[in-house]
Amino acid sequence: MTFQSFSLQDAALPPDLDRLREEVRDFLSDERRAGHYERTPDGWDRYDPDFSRRIGAKGWIGMTWPEQYGGRARTSLERYVVTEELLTSGAPVRAHWLADRQIGPLFLAYGSEEQKAEYLPRIAAGDCYFCAGLSEPDSGSDLSSIRTRAERSDRGWRVNGRKIWTSYAHRAHYMNLFARTSPRDEKHRHAGVSQFILDLASPGVSIRPIVNIAGDHDFNEVVFEDVFIPEARLIGQVGGAWGQVSTELAHERSGSERWVNSFGALVAMTDISADLEAGAGQVGRLTAHLWTLHRMSFAIAAMIQRGVVPMAEAALVKDLGTSFDQAVPAAARDFITEERRADLGPERLAAIDHAALYAPSHSIRGGTREILRGIIARELGLR
Amino acid sequence: MSEIAGLLADSAERLFGQRLTKAVRDEADQGGLTGGLWDACAELGLDLAALTEARGGAGLTDADLCAMARLAGRHALPVPLVETWLAERALATAGLEPLPEGTSATISPVLLSDAPELLRDGGTWRLSGTLRRVPHGRHARVLVVIAQTAEGWRTVRMDAPDPAALDRNYAGEPRDSFRLDGVSVTAIGEGGSRDDLHFDGALFRAAQMAGAMERVLDMTVAYAKERAQFGRTISKFQAVQQQIARLAGEAAAASAASHAAGDARSLGPARFETACAKLRAGEAAGEVAAIAHQVHGAVGFTHEYHLHFLTRRLWSWRDEFGSEAEWSDWVGAIAGKVGGEGLWAFLVKPDPALTAGPKELAGG
Numbered sequence: 037m038t039f040q041s042f043s044l045q046d047a048a049l050p051p052d053l054d055r056l057r058e059e060v061r062d063f064l065s066d067e068r069r070a071g072h073y074e075r076t077p078d079g080w081d082r083y084d085p086d087f088s089r090r091i092g093a094k095g096w097i098g099m100t101w102p103e104q105y106g107g108r109a110r111t112s113l114e115r116y117v118v119t120e121e122l123l124t125s126g127a128p129v130r131a132h133w134l135a136d137r138q139i140g141p142l143f144l145a146y147g148s149e150e151q152k153a154e155y156l157p158r159i160a161a162g163d164c165y166f167c168a169g170l171s172e173p174d175s176g177s178d179l180s181s182i183r184t185r186a187e188r189s190d191r192g193w194r195v196n197g198r199k200i201w202t203s204y205a206h207r208a209h210y211m212n213l214f215a216r217t218s219p220r221d222e223k224h225r226h227a228g229v230s231q232f233i234l235d236l237a238s239p240g241v242s243i244r245p246i247v248n249i250a251g252d253h254d255f256n257e258v259v260f261e262d263v264f265i266p267e268a269r270l271i272g273q274v275g276g277a278w279g280q281v282s283t284e285l286a287h288e289r290s291g292s293e294r295w296v297n298s299f300g301a302l303v304a305m306t307d308i309s310a311d312l313e314a315g316a317g318q319v320g321r322l323t324a325h326l327w328t329l330h331r332m333s334f335a336i337a338a339m340i341q342r343g344v345v346p347m348a349e350a351a352l353v354k355d356l357g358t359s360f361d362q363a364v365p366a367a368a369r370d371f372i373t374e375e376r377r378a379d380l381g382p383e384r385l386a387a388i389d390h391a392a393l394y395a396p397s398h399s400i401r402g403g404t405r406e407i408l409r410g411i412i413a414r415e416l417g418l419r
Numbered sequence: 420m421s422e423i424a425g426l427l428a429d430s431a432e433r434l435f436g437q438r439l440t441k442a443v444r445d446e447a448d449q450g451g452l453t454g455g456l457w458d459a460c461a462e463l464g465l466d467l468a469a470l471t472e473a474r475g476g477a478g479l480t481d482a483d484l485c486a487m488a489r490l491a492g493r494h495a496l497p498v499p500l501v502e503t504w505l506a507e508r509a510l511a512t513a514g515l516e517p518l519p520e521g522t523s524a525t526i527s528p529v530l531l532s533d534a535p536e537l538l539r540d541g542g543t544w545r546l547s548g549t550l551r552r553v554p555h556g557r558h559a560r561v562l563v564v565i566a567q568t569a570e571g572w573r574t575v576r577m578d579a580p581d582p583a584a585l586d587r588n589y590a591g592e593p594r595d596s597f598r599l600d601g602v603s604v605t606a607i608g609e610g611g612s613r614d615d616l617h618f619d620g621a622l623f624r625a626a627q628m629a630g631a632m633e634r635v636l637d638m639t640v641a642y643a644k645e646r647a648q649f650g651r652t653i654s655k656f657q658a659v660q661q662q663i664a665r666l667a668g669e670a671a672a673a674s675a676a677s678h679a680a681g682d683a684r685s686l687g688p689a690r691f692e693t694a695c696a697k698l699r700a701g702e703a704a705g706e707v708a709a710i711a712h713q714v715h716g717a718v719g720f721t722h723e724y725h726l727h728f729l730t731r732r733l734w735s736w737r738d739e740f741g742s743e744a745e746w747s748d749w750v751g752a753i754a755g756k757v758g759g760e761g762l763w764a765f766l767v768k769p770d771p772a773l774t775a776g777p778k779e780l781a782g783g
Contacts, residue, residue, distance in 0.1 A: 327699075352668050410660065
């Protein structure tokens with residue numbers, strides 16, 4: 037197995053991708069001109085419901101979904117082009133991101149008709165935001181070890197337990213909750229976990245902020261005390277979460293958000309390098325990496341379009357992508373010395389500093405480097 | 420790949436599988452002739468793969484040629500196939516006759532600092548200069564030289580003279596020098612570009628590297644699943660799995676970059692894409708070779724075992740037609756001209772106008 041899938045020669049490319057790309061760029065430059073956003077050190081990782089609603093109005097959320105659910109029936113490649121332009125321009129798309137990227141596809145694959153009708157049009161409009169309820173204090177990479185329990189109750193479920201590292205739980209409307217619905221069986225470790233839509237405004241939910249090393253509040257701890265979830269909010273099969281989540285994680289890992297986190301830093305480095313006439317080699321090397329990642333992600337979007345779940349390929353690109361995200365601030369150090377830092381001043385270095393402080397997070401969130409390499413190794417037949 | 424390229428690739432795969440025995444490789448390794456192998460390649464028409472339709476060829480695209488070069492790299496093919504293609508491309512640019520069937524050729528200058536001169540001496544054109552590191556120089560029948568005149572570049576075709584000095588790369592592939600001192604030449608065409616040769620050489624070397632890395636990955640996976648220590652195959656150790664996964668990632672990146680550059684070269688000059696692909700593949704080559712040798716242990720370090728035919732080529736090919744250091748300076752200088760805000764749009768659709776200048780100037 038040699039990951040030949042990264043060849044695009046056989047991919048049937050939709051004809052108007054360039055025009056769509058231009059349309060997105062025009063829209064974004066209008067948005068910037070109107071003062072709705074600018075490129076900031078934190079890039080796309082900003083929560084802006086007004087912006088999300090304007091993106092929704094353009095038809096750029098849930099754009100591959102069927103029209104009856106508020107989608108636009110566009111191809112995965114078209115979605116890829118739109119997301120890549122949004123992310124690289126530093127547009128504040130975080131609010132709707134998770135719902136667009138993985139909750140919509142999850143509902144389309146496993147949701148009930150009522151769930152699709154209720155949530156998908158609101159997500160597509162940029163009005164309804166989700167966070168992911170996977171990690172727990174004692175359950176990180178090993179998802180099968182989660183302890184949060186959902187127990188049958190009258191017309192639904194009662195949830196007790198806690199989730200941690202939940203990004204934007206304090207802003208989202210719903211959590212895609214993973215909870216045990218039957219006790220752990222050592223022979224079938226992944227059985228007995230179910231997925232629910234949990235309304236974060238429900239009684240019994242408390243959300244506590246966790247400040248990260250950059251001083252920002254993104255993470256939360258979310259505690260559930262006898263939280264009631266109506267029966268209609270179970271997603272898919274009772275005990276079937278593990279089977280359902282694989283596709284979801286492939287979607288989570290395959291996009292350009294996995295290598296675009298330090299793009300703002302590269303933009304800054306490029307200009308600083310040109311001004312100082314130093315560091316061209318560093319900028320050139322990173323640029324070649326970025327160009328390659330762009331092509332690889334595009335090939336993955338083509339696989340999704342063909343109906344393939346690119347589990348190993350997505351893991352491989354995320355691994356390379358997060359290494360790139362981390363390589364950007366590391367390369368900046370090669371020519372931005374403390375002397376030059378003093379000359380340049382904090383504003384020109386803000387994006388690079390942000391990338392440096394966030395660097396450790398990239399190879400942890402969304403599947404650690406070690407887990408991803410384990411997935412690749414399995415694909416290679418090593419385990 | 421086009422249908423005709425696919426058929427050619429299938430035949431070539433079979434041929435390489437049959438003919439590339441250890442004995443043939445060892446002979447090539449000592450700088451020996453591999454005439455029988457070359458003739459077999461020519462019988463399939465591989466030597467003429469770069470002929471355009473207008474020149475009587477099958478009209479393979481540059482993406483097809485890159486696919487064929489990956490195949491050649493996969494098999495560590497020890498004959499001047501890619502060099503013969505580069506020679507034919509130069510002859511075509513200059514409007515010179517195509518090479519006859521079965522003729523091995525090579526091309527110069529492959530170094531940007533070599534600058535042969537073509538001077539008129541009465542009714543005779545005379546070619547002078549030193550041509551260094553010429554691939555397969557001693558074995559090629561035809562030598563194509565891109566030379567300077569007062570009126571610009573010319574392309575010269577000549578029977579390959581005896582090399583002035585023999586040299587080799589890490590893989591034992593000949594990299595010879597010719598000293599031309601007013602040699603009378605007659606087959607001269609207008610045009611030609613040392614830079615274009617440099618970029619196309621980089622495009623093909625990137626493809627050869629990507630192919631070689633595919634094979635190194637296969638060999639490393641197979642070895643890890645076979646070699647047992649501590650009562651289990653070493654493929655069961657996480658430390659080994661993690662390293663091989665990294666190898667697979669680097670090999671996939673090189674392959675994706677080579678595919679993308681080949682696709683782009685089919686449509687235009689693709690200098691930026693070529694530079695990125697050569698640079699990315701060259702970087703991957705170092706990682707891939709190092710991990711493969713680590714996993715193979717001592718046996719991979721023996722001449723008897725096959726791995727070194729690939730890894731020694733990777734170490735050489737990453738340096739030829741521009742190393743990572745040279746290309747990253749060049750790409751970085753282009754990025755600087757484009758500027759940070761325009762970088763993304765340029766990367767998605769590189770503007771050939773910004774990469775058209777001479778390489779040595781852009782590279783600084």
